[in-house]
Amino acid sequence: MNKQAFLEKVAARNPGQPEFLQAVKEVVECIWDVYENNPIFQDANILERLVEPERVIMFRVPWVSDSGEVNVNRGYRVEFNSAIGPYKGGLRFHPSVNLSILKFLGFEQIFKNALTTLPMGGGKGGSDFNFRGRSDGEIMRFCQSFMTELQRHIGHRTDIPAGDIGVGAREIGYLFGQYKRIRNEFTGVLTGKGLHWGGSLVRPEATGFGVVYFAEEMLKAAGDNLEGKKVAISGFGNVAWGAATKVSELGGKVVTLSGPDGYIYDPDGVQGDKIEYMLMLRASNNDIVAPYAKEFPNASFHPGKRPWEQPVDLALPCATQNELDKKDAEALIKNGCKCVVEGANMPSTCDAVEVFQKAKILYAPGKAANAGGVTTSGLEMSQNYQGIPWQREKVDAELHKIMVRIHDQCLEYGRIDENYTNYVIGANVSGFLKVARAMVEQGVV
Ligand code: NDP
Ligand code: 2IT
Numbered sequence: 042m043n044k045q046a047f048l049e050k051v052a053a054r055n056p057g058q059p060e061f062l063q064a065v066k067e068v069v070e071c072i073w074d075v076y077e078n079n080p081i082f083q084d085a086n087i088l089e090r091l092v093e094p095e096r097v098i099m100f101r102v103p104w105v106s107d108s109g110e111v112n113v114n115r116g117y118r119v120e121f122n123s124a125i126g127p128y129k130g131g132l133r134f135h136p137s138v139n140l141s142i143l144k145f146l147g148f149e150q151i152f153k154n155a156l157t158t159l160p161m162g163g164g165k166g167g168s169d170f171n172f173r174g175r176s177d178g179e180i181m182r183f184c185q186s187f188m189t190e191l192q193r194h195i196g197h198r199t200d201i202p203a204g205d206i207g208v209g210a211r212e213i214g215y216l217f218g219q220y221k222r223i224r225n226e227f228t229g230v231l232t233g234k235g236l237h238w239g240g241s242l243v244r245p246e247a248t249g250f251g252v253v254y255f256a257e258e259m260l261k262a263a264g265d266n267l268e269g270k271k272v273a274i275s276g277f278g279n280v281a282w283g284a285a286t287k288v289s290e291l292g293g294k295v296v297t298l299s300g301p302d303g304y305i306y307d308p309d310g311v312q313g314d315k316i317e318y319m320l321m322l323r324a325s326n327n328d329i330v331a332p333y334a335k336e337f338p339n340a341s342f343h344p345g346k347r348p349w350e351q352p353v354d355l356a357l358p359c360a361t362q363n364e365l366d367k368k369d370a371e372a373l374i375k376n377g378c379k380c381v382v383e384g385a386n387m388p389s390t391c392d393a394v395e396v397f398q399k400a401k402i403l404y405a406p407g408k409a410a411n412a413g414g415v416t417t418s419g420l421e422m423s424q425n426y427q428g429i430p431w432q433r434e435k436v437d438a439e440l441h442k443i444m445v446r447i448h449d450q451c452l453e454y455g456r457i458d459e460n461y462t463n464y465v466i467g468a469n470v471s472g473f474l475k476v477a478r479a480m481v482e483q484g485v486v
Pocket of ligand 2: 129130131132153201202203204205232386411412414415416418
């Protein structure tokens with residue numbers, strides 16, 4: 042089968058799943074030559090097996106609101122690939138969640154987790170639950186109902202979920218409590234846990250820190266650094282917060298944040314107290330950034346717009362998939378942006394990626410650059426298995442080391458010439474080779 046026929050077959054088997062097909066296409070485009078040159082992979086039909094999740098679980102999540110109304114949401118867990126370890130990946134609670142989005146995220150997670158070099162397979166789950174306007178009690182009851190079903194499918198050696206959009210420390214707490222109650226066992230079945238009950242230091246900030254460690258390596262390889270750089274960040278959630286914190290620590294200046302209502306431009310930089318304020322805004326369950334400009338009058342609010350229209354040196358998209366399109370990419374390049382590093386999963390559309398690659402700027406895909414979150418989840422698992430918590434410095438040093446190693450892998454497989462590295466090829470080929478070899482060695486399962 043040639044590449045086109047393969048992609049057509051996947052499209053025909055997965056109708057109505059555009060995000061999943063987008064993620065598959067990107068990987069297949071990058072690894073096809075490697076696949077064609079490895080008859081062992083073809084004999085084992087690795088690619089067709091790889092795009093088929095090992096298991097997809099879908100379930101009803103009924104819960105009662107404060108006013109006594111009975112609500113029904115849909116819950117999912119996509120257990121995509123366990124060739125190199127137990128299924129591992131986050132849970133997303135957002136009204137936009139559907140099977141296509143969770144399959145794209147689960148598929149990406151396979152390669153991302155392989156890049157970390159830790160023993161973790163790929164999975165993802167979540168629900169179309171909308172936390173906006175919900176009380177704490179409602180969020181708790183929803184999480185309990187969700188876990189009442191999910192608990193029979195997961196386990197600390199089987200499938201270890203974590204957070205993602207809409208799932209942070211609070212939700213992980215409620216989910217863990219319900220798991221423990223039903224199963225009557227205290228294990229590291231979830232990561233991102235509270236510090237006093239099995240969580241790891243640095244996990245909350247790990248994704249954002251990792252993005253910036255990765256950006257630092259990219260700049261270093263190009264003979265540059267973060268000092269004095271102007272940085273645009275989108276989102277104002279967990280990943281955006283960690284990234285903003287680390288950028289300002291390393292001498293860069295974050296000038297934008299964004300929410301579904303628009304973006305903030307702050308010429309003085311988002312740092313110090315402003316980062317605390319950002320956390321407060323997020324915790325309010327209101328999900329808007331507009332109040333920032335009232336609190337800090339030097340900042341301006343741009344309703345309905347995206348931050349990519351600002352002249353910056355670096356762009357770190359940290360909100361969600363397909364939030365940066367061709368026009369945004371062209372605007373960034375026109376305004377002199379030299380480096381785009383993805384904190385979110387698949388935030389750039391295919392057309393936008395093409396613009397970056399044609400312009401030959403430094404561009405890194407989420408599956409390499411945002412792997413710091415799941416890396417630190419892997420370190421949390423190690424601590425749970427050992428029964429001993431590690432010091433902050435040790436976790437941060439391991440995270441840093443692994444981000445540097447992921448960067449090295451991208452160079453090894455994606456270096457085109459002295460002056461240009463295709464990080465998309467580097468990440469996909471390196472991740473694919475590990476998983477494909479493990480699948481061959483384990484036979485047809
Ligand atoms: P949070 O829920 O903390 O923040 C997400 C941010 O993105 C919010 O500002 C949110 O606002 C916005 N957002 C979410 N969905 C949409 C949408 N459909 N359209 C526009 N804006 C949206 O999530 P995280 O910071 O944890 O996650 C951000 C990104 O990083 C995601 O792509 C996630 O998959 C990825 N990621 C997260 C990791 C983690 O460890 N948490 C690890 C690696 C990657 P609103 O909800 O109002 O839309
Ligand atoms: O997309 C991701 O890598 C995450 N949401 C983190 C997954 C995890 O298991 O820590």
